[in-house]
Amino acid sequence: MWKLIRYTVDDEPVVAIGTFPAYSTLFFYRGRELEDVTGLLEGSGPDLRFLRLRTPADATRASVKRLVRNAFRIAKA
Incomplete structure (x- = not known):
């Protein structure tokens, strides 16, 4: 079973951390x-x-x- 924790700015998702058995994943919602x-x-x-x-x-x-810092910078812009 995996879990996902989301971090937001003004209720908009910015970054999430997903945990899996062999690794974790950082998701960037505006990654492009x-x-x-x-x-x-x-x-x-x-x-x-x-x-x-x-x-x-x-x-x-x-x-x-x-x-991660840049993802939050973009979200706050």
């Missing part, structure tokens, strides 16, 4: 608007992009933190 210079984001839908976190250390990478 993010500049992804490291090529971490996956997905080809109209807006949503995601990345898989396979170890706890993955969540602390500078590139992942930058994507």
Whole structure:
């Protein structure tokens, strides 16, 4: 069984964290608007992009933190 936690700005979803048995996933609801210079984001839908976190250390990478900060910056604009 998996769980999904959503983070919002003004009731609009920005980022979600989904937990699965072997990894976690960060979902970016306006992911196509993010500049992804490291090529971490996956997905080809109209807006949503995601990345898989396979170890706890993955969540602390500078590139992942930058994507999360930028997602909230876009949401607040």
